[in-house]
Amino acid sequence: MCGIWALFGSDECLSVQCTSAMKIAHRGPDAFRFENINGFTNCCFGFHRLAIVDQLYGMQPIRIKKFPYLWLVYNGEIYNHHTLKERFEFTDYQTKVDGEILLHLYERFGIQKMASLLDGVFAFVLLDTANRKVFLGRDTYGVRPLFKLLTDDGFLAVCSEAKGLTDITHSMSSPPKITPFLPGHFEVFDLKPTGKVGSIQMDRFHCCTQEPNHAAYDTVERLPSGxxxxxxxxxxxxxxxxxxxxxxxxxxxxxxxxxxxxxxxxxxxxxxxxxxxxxxxxxxxxxxxxxxxxxxxxxxxxxxxxxxxxxxxxxxxxxxxxxxxxxxxxxxxxxxxxxxxxxxxxxxxxxxxxxxxxxxxxxxxxxxxxxxxxxxxxxxxxxxxxxxxxxxxxxxxxxxxxxxxxxxxxxxxxxxxxxxxxxxxxxxxxxxxxxxxxxxxxxxxxxxxxxxxxxxxxxxxxxxxxxxxxxxxxxxxxxxxxxxxxxxxxxxxxxxxxxxxxxxxxxxxxxxxxxxxxxxxxxxxxxxxxxxxxxxxxxxxxxxxxxxxxxxxxxxxxxxxx
CATH class of the missing domain: 3.40.50.620 (HUPs)
Known part of the structure; x- marks a missing residue:
């Protein structure tokens, strides 16, 4: 497991808010990183790492030279990342981390197809500073957890566990609601110059009764029908x-x-x-x-x-x-x-x-x-x-x-x-x-x-x-x-x-x-x-x-x- 945490549009000191991220430190005992987002002084990522794949270069947020405007924190495993890399001939890979495939898929196909091609369990926050968009997503059954807090004025906080959001401080008229992110869905937010967001799209990318899109690229032989x-x-x-x-x-x-x-x-x-x-x-x-x-x-x-x-x-x-x-x-x-x-x-x-x-x-x-x-x-x-x-x-x-x-x-x-x-x-x-x-x-x-x-x-x-x-x-x-x-x-x-x-x-x-x-x-x-x-x-x-x-x-x- 890993623990992910992110804030967009905070009106409080980020160094103070960061203490909330430490509530999920148990999820990633191997390393921790807290990183401000370039150009947005009121936005940041927190990440607790449990190193399972690419123990040397797998720290997050993941950023690669080919797409310097993309930031990714995710918790999960993408089991078909090698297959997708070969199938779509992605080049300039920078790490051996399975999650890097999300950046390449998003850049080529967009968020909907990216999410539907992932064979695995995951919860992610993807930031595109070039197009000023924030994306959240969670696997079909919610095997990996994800919670969000969204206020009326556009402050967004995201965490692997709800406890990482309970002590978040922000000027608001009423206590915000912390909700689990729906499995099998992705959500798109516009990112404003202030760092605050506005939700513009919430869609399902996979339901348990549907054959997954990634099955077309599966290494398993075609099954007999009937x-x-x-x-x-x-x-x-x-x-x-x-x-x-x-x-x-x-x-x-x-x-x-x-x-x-x-x-x-x-x-x-x-x-x-x-x-x-x-x-x-x-x-x-x-x-x-x-x-x-x-x-x-x-x-x-x-x-x-x-x-x-x-x-x-x-x-x-x-x-x-x-x-x-x-x-x-x-x-x-x-x-x-x-x-x-x-x-x-x-x-x-x-x-x-x-x-x-x-x-x-x-x-x-x-x-x-x-x-x-x-x-x-x-x-x-x-x-x-x-x-x-x-x-x-x-x-x-x-x-x-x-x-x-x-x-x-x-x-x-x-x-x-x-x-x-x-x-x-x-x-x-x-x-x-x-x-x-x-x-x-x-x-x-x-x-x-x-x-x-x-x-x-x-x-x-x-x-x-x-x-x-x-x-x-x-x-x-x-x-x-x-x-x-x-x-x-x-x-x-x-x-x-x-x-x-x-x-x-x-x-x-x-x-x-x-x-x-x-x-x-x-x-x-x-x-x-x-x-x-x-x-x-x-x-x-x-x-x-x-x-x-x-x-x-x-x-x-x-x-x-x-």
Whole structure:
């Protein structure tokens, strides 16, 4: 991860404003730069670097001699930058940084085509001083975060995390609104001589259901068409393996989170397989967290032994988890219940990785549940069409929940997250399949994905067909779930009177449980008046759910070995 920060049209001292940029220093522990923009004394960029590619010359803002009027700060990885460079015969490359491709694409094609040709995850601020334009953009699923603050008089502040904007000072009649930048969109601003801006265009450049424009230049062979089951399963395997392969782009050590569930196991097994083919000079490290003999720990241990990874287990106790809750909410910038529950384990395992190992680039299985209808409530979908529509909804909301969790918990410890299940081509193909083919089958969620890898011996069969278990649930035994420990603790933290008055205390999205009330209290202490950063709580559909945990649902059935 890296952290980007930019101001346009500030009426306060930039050296004072710069202190806000330091709130996201954890995202880039390797280097920091603060740079004023030539000719605009009230505009500047801030950048925290986590060096993954071109460690010597990859500092930002990126500026090259060929286009001296362009300034770029971005957080992300462009996996097809070599392909695009060769395809369009770009010359005079100045660095080996993947992000330099944005400057060449923009100069030749403009912002719309530039954004649509990028195969990767990214959030960027691009400044064109020659044409007096500022551009913001964010990848399809919002894997990389981006927030903006725009005042009525045209002051614009941008940051990778909202916390980097909360203390920005500017003369204004009312508090400005800090909003997440919409994934899959770009925005164009006119830059005035004063440094202030005016928004003139906001457009979508890619939606998850569309075949991405960059697919025309992909190195993957053209896939066989049609919906014959064997053809579909072969295509799924090819696209998934390619999604993992392209994400091997790194000059730092690669590792993988491994819960022992289907998704992380497929990622880890494919990663180990490709690492051997690519002759990486080190073994792939895998990381599991959970209570001793919890379902996830046991399953992950089995997978790691099977695939031959260098496996690490992090012991999780409820007491340690409870101590970390406030830190986790600080990094998450949310009070969503299930997001916080799942984030505690991911935060603690990321802390272990940073402190005890040299792995920096971390693969994970985020996005699969949304794409492949993995949540057990999909068994209750009234129709295949309803299930398919909800799958797309979940993908579009990832930046508010699972992707937010994965980004913040890893970046808090200076790690970089890679999520192959959210590869553009893989998701577009999967969503193009018939609705009936994608829904749960024979009482098994993700049936198509599982069946696609059946008989390949990539992972153990019992893992391939292991029932869905939420990360925050699988860390503990069925008898005493993590959410049970949290709720027990909150009984002493929040009293009945407080909960009864919660609609008055918190009129926006009032908490309905003591656990939710506690999270909201902590959030309001850290980020007062910012409740609208969360638009709604994550909750299962089509079932009478009062809690987001799958273990509370009437249709939940644990594996027989749990």
């Amino acid at each position: 919906f014959v089951p064997e053809t579909v399963k072969s295509n799924i395997r090819s696209l998934f393996e390619n999604a993992v392969r392209k994400r091997l782009m790194a000059h730092r050590r690669i590792g993988c989170l491994l819960s022992g569930g289907l998704d992380s196991s497929l990622v880890a097994a494919t990663l180990v397989k490709l690492a051997k083919e690519e002759k990486l000079k080190y073994p792939i490290q895998t990381f599991a967290i959970g209570a001793e003999d919890s379902p996830d720990i046991l399953a992950a241990r089995k997978v790691a032994s099977y695939i031959g990874s260098e496996h690490h287990e992090v012991n999780f106790t409820p007491e340690e988890g409870l101590k970390a809750v406030e830190e986790v909410i600080f990094h998450l910038e949310t009070y969503d219940i299930t997001t916080i529950r799942a984030s505690v384990g991911m935060y603690l395992v990321s802390k272990y990785i940073r402190e005890k190992t040299d792995s920096v680039v971390i693969f994970s299985g985020e996005g699969s549940d949304e794409l492949t209808q993995g949540y057990i409530y999909f068994h209750k979908a009234p129709t295949p069409k309803a299930a398919a529509e909800d799958s797309v909804r979940l993908l579009k909301e990832l930046y508010l929940f699972d992707v937010l969790r994965a980004d913040r918990t890893t970046s808090a410890h200076g790690l970089e997250l890679r999520v192959p299940f959210l590869d553009h081509r893989f998701t577009a193909y999967y969503l193009s399949l018939p609705e009936e083919m994608r829904q749960p089958k024979d009482g098994v969620e993700k049936h198509l994905l599982r069946d696609s890898f059946k008989g390949l011996n990539l992972i153990p069969d019992e893992i391939l067909w292991r029932r869905k278990e939420a990360f925050s649930d699988g860390m503990m035994s069925v008898k005493k779930s993590w959410y049970n420990s949290l709720q027990d603790q909150m009984e002493s933290e929040v009293n009945d009177f407080q909960l009864e008055k919660s609609p008055k205390t918190f009129p926006f999205l009032p908490p309905r449980t003591k656990e939710a009330y506690f999270y909201r209290q902590v959030f309001e202490k850290l980020y007062p008046g910012q409740a609208e950063w969360l638009s709604h709580y994550w909750m299962p559909r089509w079932i009478n759910a009062t809690d987001p945990s799958a273990r509370t649902l009437s249709i939940y059935k644990p594996d027989k070995d749990q």
